[in-house]
Amino acid sequence: MDALDIKILNLLQDDALMTVVEIADKIGSSKSVCWRRIQRLQDDGVIKKRVALLEHNKVGLDIILFAHVKMTAHGRKLPKFIEVIKDIPQIVECYTLMGNVDFLLKIVVEDIQQYEELWWNHLSPIEGVQEINSTIAMTEVKHTTRLPL
Incomplete structure (x- = not known):
């Protein structure tokens, strides 16, 4: 990646709906060069996908939780856990961790009752x-999908 690719990526991180013409104008390049670079960045997997970012409160998902999950053992049971949580739509992020716990889950739900149901019937x-x-989480102080390029 060079400086032009980084400029393109920074613009797309701000607005993924920006047209190739708009991007080319902002970075001082031709439309065809810009289009080819975006295609290459997509083909190389640098740009994973273009999505709409939703405001969770405006779609009725008022609670954000973080669940630290500790497993009894490692090995064959971890893939089963990973397989199950991938199918739970309220779990929007999952990370394996080093330290006292094995997984960190970011969960969005309508209310505490929905989390309780998820906890009893799906996680535990x-x-x-x-x-x-x-x-x-009480207050969302910072939330960004922008990577520091």
Whole structure:
């Protein structure tokens, strides 16, 4: 990647609906060069996809939680856990961790009752789950999808 690619990526991080013509104008390049670079960045997997970012409160998802999941053991049970949580739409992010817990889940739900149902019926019954500690986010101070290029 060079400086022109980074300029393109920064513009697309701000507005993925920006047209190739608008991007070319802003970076001082031709439309065809800009289009080819965007295509290459997509083909190379640098641009994974273009999406609409929604305001969670405006779609009725008022609660953001972080769940720390500790497993009883590692090995064959981890793929089962990963497979199950991938199918739970309220879990919007999942990370494996080093340290005292094995997974960090970011969960968005309508209310605490929805999380309680998710906890009892979907998370805690997964084979190998030893402990789940949940933290509710009170205020979203910073949320960005922008990477510092």
